Amino acid sequence: xxxxxxxxxxxxxxxxxxxxxxxxxxxxxxxxxxxxxxxxxxxxxxxxxxxxxxxxxxxxxxxxxxxxxxxxxxxxxxxxxxxxxxxxxxxxxxxxxxxxxxxxxxxxxxxxxxxxxxxxxxxxxxxxxxxxxxxxxxxxxxxxxxxxxxxxxxxxxxxxxxxxxxxxxxxxxxxxxxxxxxxxxxxxxxxxxxxxxxxxxxxxxxxxxxxxxxxxxxxxxxxxxxxxxxxxxxxxxxxxxxxxxxxxxxxxxxxxxxxxxxxxxxxxxxxxxxxxxxxxxxxxxxxxxxxxxxxxxxxxxxxxxxxxxxxxxxxxxxxxxxxxxx
Amino acid sequence: xxxxxxxxxxxxxxxxxxxxxxxxxxxxxxxxxxxxxxxxxxxxxxxxxxxxxxxxxxxxxxxxxxxxxxxxxxxxxxxxxxxxxxxxxxxxxxxxxxxxxxxxxxxxxxxxxxxxxxxxxxxxxxxxxxxxxxxxxxxxxxxxxxxxxxxxxxxxxxxxxxxxxxxxxxxxxxxxxxxxxxxxxxxxxxxxxxxxxxxxxxxxxxxxxxxxxxxxxxxxxxxxxxxxxxxxxxxxxxxxxxxxxxxxxxxxxxxxxxxxxxxxxxxxxxxxxxxxxxxxxxxxxxxxxxxxxxxxxxxxxxxxxxxxxxxxxxxxxxxxx
Amino acid sequence: xxxxxxxxxxxxxxxxxxxxxxxxxxxxxxxxxxxxxxxxxxxxxxxxxxxxxxxxxxxxxxxxxxxxxxxxxxxxxxxxxxxxxxxxxxxxxxxxxxxxxxxxxxxxxxxxxxxxxxxxxxxxxxxxxxxxxxxxxxxxxxxxxxxxxxxxxxxxxxxxxxxxxxxxxxxxxxxxxxxxxxxxxxxxxxxxxxxxxxxxxxxxxxxxxxxxxxxxxxxxxxxxxxxxxxxxxxxxxxxxxxxxxxxxxxxxxxxxxxxxxxxxxxxxxxxxxxxxxxxxxxxxxxxxxxxxxxxxxxxxx
Numbered sequence: 001x002x003x004x005x006x007x008x009x010x011x012x013x014x015x016x017x018x019x020x021x022x023x024x025x026x027x028x029x030x031x032x033x034x035x036x037x038x039x040x041x042x043x044x045x046x047x048x049x050x051x052x053x054x055x056x057x058x059x060x061x062x063x064x065x066x067x068x069x070x071x072x073x074x075x076x077x078x079x080x081x082x083x084x085x086x087x088x089x090x091x092x093x094x095x096x097x098x099x100x101x102x103x104x105x106x107x108x109x110x111x112x113x114x115x116x117x118x119x120x121x122x123x124x125x126x127x128x129x130x131x132x133x134x135x136x137x138x139x140x141x142x143x144x145x146x147x148x149x150x151x152x153x154x155x156x157x158x159x160x161x162x163x164x165x166x167x168x169x170x171x172x173x174x175x176x177x178x179x180x181x182x183x184x185x186x187x188x189x190x191x192x193x194x195x196x197x198x199x200x201x202x203x204x205x206x207x208x209x210x211x212x213x214x215x216x217x218x219x220x221x222x223x224x225x226x227x228x229x230x231x232x233x234x235x236x237x238x239x240x241x242x243x244x245x246x247x248x249x250x251x252x253x254x255x256x257x258x259x260x261x262x263x264x265x266x267x268x269x270x271x272x273x274x275x276x277x278x279x280x281x282x283x284x285x286x287x288x289x290x291x292x293x294x295x296x297x298x299x300x301x302x303x304x305x306x307x308x309x310x311x312x313x314x315x316x317x318x319x320x321x322x323x324x325x326x
Numbered sequence: 327x328x329x330x331x332x333x334x335x336x337x338x339x340x341x342x343x344x345x346x347x348x349x350x351x352x353x354x355x356x357x358x359x360x361x362x363x364x365x366x367x368x369x370x371x372x373x374x375x376x377x378x379x380x381x382x383x384x385x386x387x388x389x390x391x392x393x394x395x396x397x398x399x400x401x402x403x404x405x406x407x408x409x410x411x412x413x414x415x416x417x418x419x420x421x422x423x424x425x426x427x428x429x430x431x432x433x434x435x436x437x438x439x440x441x442x443x444x445x446x447x448x449x450x451x452x453x454x455x456x457x458x459x460x461x462x463x464x465x466x467x468x469x470x471x472x473x474x475x476x477x478x479x480x481x482x483x484x485x486x487x488x489x490x491x492x493x494x495x496x497x498x499x500x501x502x503x504x505x506x507x508x509x510x511x512x513x514x515x516x517x518x519x520x521x522x523x524x525x526x527x528x529x530x531x532x533x534x535x536x537x538x539x540x541x542x543x544x545x546x547x548x549x550x551x552x553x554x555x556x557x558x559x560x561x562x563x564x565x566x567x568x569x570x571x572x573x574x575x576x577x578x579x580x581x582x583x584x585x586x587x588x589x590x591x592x593x594x595x596x597x598x599x600x601x602x603x604x605x606x607x608x609x610x611x612x613x614x615x616x617x618x619x620x621x622x623x624x625x626x627x628x629x630x631x632x633x634x635x636x637x638x639x640x641x642x643x644x645x646x647x
Numbered sequence: 648x649x650x651x652x653x654x655x656x657x658x659x660x661x662x663x664x665x666x667x668x669x670x671x672x673x674x675x676x677x678x679x680x681x682x683x684x685x686x687x688x689x690x691x692x693x694x695x696x697x698x699x700x701x702x703x704x705x706x707x708x709x710x711x712x713x714x715x716x717x718x719x720x721x722x723x724x725x726x727x728x729x730x731x732x733x734x735x736x737x738x739x740x741x742x743x744x745x746x747x748x749x750x751x752x753x754x755x756x757x758x759x760x761x762x763x764x765x766x767x768x769x770x771x772x773x774x775x776x777x778x779x780x781x782x783x784x785x786x787x788x789x790x791x792x793x794x795x796x797x798x799x800x801x802x803x804x805x806x807x808x809x810x811x812x813x814x815x816x817x818x819x820x821x822x823x824x825x826x827x828x829x830x831x832x833x834x835x836x837x838x839x840x841x842x843x844x845x846x847x848x849x850x851x852x853x854x855x856x857x858x859x860x861x862x863x864x865x866x867x868x869x870x871x872x873x874x875x876x877x878x879x880x881x882x883x884x885x886x887x888x889x890x891x892x893x894x895x896x897x898x899x900x901x902x903x904x905x906x907x908x909x910x911x912x913x914x915x916x917x918x919x920x921x922x923x924x925x926x927x928x929x930x931x932x933x934x935x936x937x938x939x940x941x942x943x944x945x946x947x948x
Contacts, residue, residue, distance in 0.1 A: 022593045054515035066846050087523075095848040108839040112861045116659065122847045153662035155623045160602055161370075171843070190369035192540065195585040195598035202595075217515060224587035224596065262518035263544030265586050275523055276516045344676060 007289065009179050009211035012043055012067070014039055015063045015074035017057070032283050034060040036235035041080075042179070042228075045205065049226030052218055056232040058215045066100055067091055073076040078179065096126055099180035100171030103187050104165045109156040115167055116152045118273070118299070119166075122174035141170040141244040145200060162193035170201065173208070183215045198225060203323045219262055223247055228316070231255050235283060236290040237310070251265035251319045253296050290322070298323055327647030329401055331382065332358040339373075339380050343386070346607035351378045352559045352614075354395070355633065358552075363529050366551035367543060367565070367582075371603050372556040374539045377518040378505045381537075382422060383412050388509045400502065418448050421496035425508040426492050427488035433478040438476030439494050448499055465495035466531075467524055486517035490524070497528060498507065504528075505537045506527050510545065523550055543586055547571055552639075555579050558604050558614040565640035577619045613645065621646055684937025690930025697746045705740035712895055723915055727932035730915035732907065734895070738915060742923050748898045748925065749879045751811055756878035757871050759817035762825025769855055772832025773826065777887060779829070786822035794819045794881060802890040805816070809882070811917040818882050819875065827870055831863040869939045876931030883924045899924050 018033035042048045043078060050058045059091055062164050063271040065076055079097060086094065087174040102108040109118055118140045122128050139149060145166040165185060182201065186194040201323045202225060204210060216222050222229055223243060230240040231254065239252040250256045260274040278295045281287060287294050291302040303321050310320045335355040341348040359366045372646055379385050380383045380392055383404060397404040399419060404412070416422075416471060424430055432440055441463070442456035451459070457476060460616045464472035467490040480488060489509060496504055504523065511517035526549055529536055546567065553570045555563045555578065565577040574580050581599040601618035604610055610617050616626040625646060631643045678684050702708050706727075715735030724732040731737035745924035764786075771782040798815035798892060805811045835841065836859065844854055879899075886900025899920040906916025 001468055011851075036535065038577045053516060064843075068842055068845055092848040095846065097869075098846070100843060100846040102839045102843060108843055108864070109623075110840040110844075110858055114662070121844070122851070125848050125853070130657070153659055160830075168843070174847075189545070189580060190603075192369065192599035195587075195596035197596065198587070219515075220587045257516055261515045263518075263522065263542065263546075263548040265543040265547045265571065265583065267547055267568055275519045277520075279486055280514055280517065 002220065005200060006232075008041050009044045009046075010213075011075075011077040012039055012061075012065065013075040013077070015061065015064060015076065016072045018067060020070050025236050029088075031072075033072075033235050034283060035064065035071075038232070038235075038237045040230055040237065040240060042211050042213060044178075044211055045209045046228070047205065047214050047226045048094045048215060049222035049229045050232060051217065051222050051229060052217045052232035053282060054239060055219055055234070055282060057235040057283075058232050061232075062100075062183050062213060062215050066098060066181060077153060077226060084086075085324045092126075096122075096175035097177050097179065099175075100175035101165070101172050101180060101182045101185045102166050103184040104161050104168065104189070108168050109164055111156055113155075114152070115156075118156075119152075120173060122171065128175075137174070137263060144173060144204065145170045160165055160193070161189050162197055165189065165197055166200065169197075169204070174202070176208075177210070177211070179211045181213045181215070184217070185214075187218070187223060194221070198317055201225065214264070219259060231258065234286055236283060238321070239290065239309075239317075241314065247316050249314075251299050251313060251317075252292075252321050252325045253323070254292050254325055330398075331359040331360045332356070332378075332399055332537070333396075334381070335396045337377070337396075337397065338378060338393045339376055339385060339390060340393050341390045350390075350559055350606060351380065352609075353500075354556075354559075354561050354566070356561060358535055358537055359475055360502070360535055361529070361533045362551040363526070363549055364539055364555045365539060365546035366556060367540045367541065367546055367553060368556035369513060369541055369603060369605070370581075373559040375507055375555050375561075376445055377556070378422065378507055378539055381505065381528070383407070383419060386418075388410065390519065391395070406484045406597040414448070415464060417501070418499050419501050420503045420505065421499070422505040423489070423492040423496050423509055425511050427485070427492045428480060430492060432487060435479075436476065437478055437480065437483075437491055439490070441476070442515065443620060446493055454464065457566050459498055459511070460494070463498040464491070465496070466528070467491075467494045469494070469521075484517075484567040485513050489513065489521055493521075493524065493528070497534065500532060501534060503535045503537060505539070507539045508541070509538075511540070511542070518545075525549065543582060546580060555582070558609055559606055560614055560643060562615065562644070563640075563642045565636075566638065569636075569640040573640075575640070575646075576615075576644050577621050577646070578615050581618075613643075665746070678937065681934050681937050681940065686937075687937055691702060691934055692925055693926055694746060694750070697743055698750045701743050705727045705737075705743040707737040707740045708744065710740045711737035711744050719915055720909075729919040730913075731900070732916050738902070738919050741902065742899065742919055745897035745899050745902065745920070745923070746895060746927075748809070749882070751913060752807065752809070753875040753878045756816050756882075757814045757874050760815070760821040760874065761824055761871060763817070764821035765828045766838075767821070767830025768825035769832045769859060769863070770827040773836055773851070773855060773859065778893060780887040782825065783829070787820055790822040791820045795884075798885050798890055798896055805889040807893065809892040812882060812885045816878060816885075823874070824870065827843025828863060829864055831866060832859055835859055835862050836945050848932065866939070868933050870875065872931055872935035872938060876928040876935070879931075880924060880928045 015035055015038050017035040021030045021032060038061065040048060050061065052058045053104040060069060064071045065083070071084055074084065078087060079094065081094070083091065083094070086279050110225070116138065119141055120129070120134055123134050123137065138152065142149060142151060147163065147166055147170070159167070185201065186197050189197060198221065201230055214222065214225055226243050228240065229243050229246045230237050230251065232238070233254050238244070239250065239255045246255070249260070250259055257274050257276045267310060274297070276295045281294070289305045290308050293299045296303065306322045308322050310318050311324065312318050313324050334354055337351055337354040339351040341350055353376060356377070358454050366377065368374050376385070381397055387391060392405070398414070402445070404415070411568045438457055438460060441460035445456040445459050446453070461472040461476060464475055469487065469490050470473055475483070483491065503603060508523050509625040511632070513521065521544060525536060528534060538546070540546060550567050552564070552566050554561050555570070555576065558576050563574070563579050564568065570579060571583065574583060582595070585599060587596060599618055604614060606616070611628045613631045616622045619626065626645050631645045633641050633643050651861040677826065678688070697704060717758055718731050719733060721727050721731040721948070727737050727739065729742060732738055751887040767782050771886045794816055797818055798812055801815040841858055842860055843855060882898070883900030883903065886898045887904040889904065892898035892901050902920035903917050906920070907914050
């Protein structure tokens with residue numbers, strides 16, 4: 001999984017995504033930030049694994065990059081342009097270079113469209129539907145993802161979860177994108193099927209030099225497929241680093257808790273997990289200072305008052321925690 | 327440890343539908359001992375939830391039916407029991423919690439009402455005492471401020487808290503067996519860790535056996551004493567958790583374990599299992615796994631594999647061993 | 648964007664039809680479970696057959712207009728199964744011919760309300776926010792207008808005939824479709840396939856017509872069926888009070904009205920047209936209700 005040049009495929013800077021709550025009567029309208037000032041880069045042909053629990057903002061981040069939700073602030077640099085400054089028409093032209101794969105199982109494919117229609121749609125939308133050419137391209141797509149030609153004339157409900165996900169991946173690849181957002185693509189699939197799909201995603205990356213933003217709550221899957229990991233908590237990135245480094249030496253207490261909480265399918269490592277008390281807070285009432293402090297086993301006074309800044313603590317490894325030192 | 331708390335012999339449950347007869351469970355044998363956590367593992371459609379519902383005799387009667395077999399609860403056969411007798415057993419002797427607690431809690435009733443309703447059905451106590459029992463149960467599930475929670479509505483609680491309420495309700499009558507059907511699948515990983523730790527503790531404190539149904543092998547490895555692996559309506563392997571993970575005998579179990587991305591291994595290709603889960607209306611002849619099995623032999627195609635008993639209760643249904 | 652027809656398209660058509668057929672068979676099976684729905688379908692088929700073959704079924708088709716003073720007020724007998732009316736016309740034939748008026752009313756009213764209500768409802772659902780509020784409040788206003796007053800007003804301004812009656816009925820009715828369409832759109836617009844289409848760059852137009860509309864149709868069709876019956880009933884009511892079809896047209900409501908003065912001796916003048924109204928409306932109601940259960944996606948497969 002190496003690319004010849006160390007180029008950046010996409011770069012996100014200070015992204016803020018939020019929504020305004022109407023105030024009641026005399027109270028002020030509030031602005032809730034689902035994503036609060038995050039930045040990261042993804043190299044060409046590489047995968048960034050974005051990890052976090054529900055409500056942390058990872059899906060919103062993916063949607064914001066694709067401009068499916070409106071970002072309040074920040075820059076998203078892709079192919080030399082800032083995606084957030086483009087008009088709809090200009091954005092449409094760039095959309096062919098962006099792909100998205102959502103979580104199956106049932107609702108990412110229109111139940112009333114045949115596979116042929118689903119796969120032809122990207123071509124039709126971008127005006128590339130000249131005659132028999134599309135048919136050939138659809139066939140190539142199906143081959144790429146391991147489906148056979150007679151699947152063209154079937155409807156989504158006739159397929160299993162793994163097959164539907166392959167169709168979704170084929171659709172994402174239709175216009176030869178360079179960057180794909182994958183939002184929990186294997187959640188909801190059986191373990192054996194998940195393995196097939198992950199292998200497929202991995203292979204496609206090598207063949208087509210694709211860059212991925214891989215969003216998941218499952219750290220073991222992330223470890224398998226990413227070269228860099230970013231952990232999100234309540235709208236902020238709390239730690240980011242190269243995969244091997246991260247798993248060997250997680251610095252942020254939340255990262256450690258997350259890793260420790262994952263039940264490993266191995267007897268040798270039966271452990272007492274470091275269990276976090278308390279529940280996952282909502283963005284409506286974010287804690288003061290460091291957002292993680294109410295549940296942090298290592299909190300200090302300072303954590304309640306100030307928000308820690310992201311500081312580098314190793315090659316490419318950054319953390320937002322007062323306890324880590326350079 | 328004289329006799330198992332649950333013993334299932336040759337249980338077959340079919341569903342009679344327009345498209346054909348779905349043979350959801352075919353001659354299932356299972357034993358759960360007192361005080362143990364038994365993990366029932368398998369993928370979608372393998373029949374683990376159907377097994378749980380069969381034990382509780384909650385299979386929806388058209389179109390489903392338990393066509394044969396015995397279910398022994400502490401030596402007593404549940405099959406001949408009528409609905410009225412089962413009604414007493416459910417809740418008191420066997421309790422069940424499900425994946426999505428939101429659908430089990432009445433959204434317009436306070437938690438206290440829902441919980442005491444269950445208690446009052448089985449125990450002759452006053453409403454106030456029922457609430458006290460409920461609060462004590464909540465306390466045992468590490469719920470902060472139990473009396474306050476009793477006054478709340480389900481939507482005011484988080485997913486983890488709702489699941490605790492379900493567990494507390496289930497355990498309030500001290501059943502001998504708790505069936506947990508994917509109890510943490512819908513929860514965040516850190517909350518899942520809390521709930522699993524809770525289940526482990528409750529198993530220790532109250533000596534309640536737990537039948538844990540899940541597709542997550544990691545959960546099984548961390549929590550269970552014994553494990554049963556199911557595929558397409560059959561039990562293919564049963565053994566202690568060490569046996570299953572360190573010495574898996576059935577090819578399906580092997581396949582499952584190698585399909586999981588693990589931490590200690592470096593990034594190599596994951597080995598999936600080829601093929602797809604079979605249609606249970608017309609399952610494959612002979613061993614139901616044979617079309618996907620790497621080690622398939624001639625007799626696997628036609629003969630049903632016998633249950634071979636290995637040492638210390640490690641059973642496999644395969645022609646290979 | 649024309650594509651040359653080739654061998655593949657035949658295959659595709661075959662698959663499409665096989666799928667539709669399988670769905671149809673499934674629906675058929677569900678229908679068999681509900682005897683009342685079957686009754687509804689039976690009535691509707693009878694109705695359509697009557698409409699199609701009115702001239703052949705009616706014994707005296709000329710009695711649309713003709714006057715036979717010599718055979719007034721004949722009781723139901725072999726020659727005149729439903730008797731004759733105050734102008735000597737055969738009631739059976741007039742009821743049969745009147746079915747054509749009823750079906751026209753049903754079609755026009757449903758078509759107009761659907762054509763106005765559904766697009767507005769979908770736009771409201773899709774756009775949300777102020778647009779949705781605005782459209783829904785307008786819909787509320789229209790829905791509060793009693794159709795009777797509306798019909799009287801329209802009759803007063805434009806003249807009391809059937810065409811105006813149909814317009815008058817459609818006006819307070821389109822909000823029903825709008826509400827339904829909006830609710831469906833709201834449900835579907837957050838489905839992942841809609842997000843996927845947006846991510847590919849689909850235009851709003853395409854999303855509404857290709858992704859949202861086909862998945863909204865089921866409850867709208869059910870509603871249309873029930874509205875069809877209601878439209879016939881309402882037109883009859885208007886005909887009854889004289890602001891619908893003018894005499895001598897064999898509109899059922901008008902016939903009931905005419906017969907009113909001769910009750911209860913010459914009951915057959917009112918009874919048979921009234922039964923026609925009742926049975927037809929019942930048929931559409933039963934069918935619509937039955938289909939609602941059948942098409943409920945939660946009970947699928």
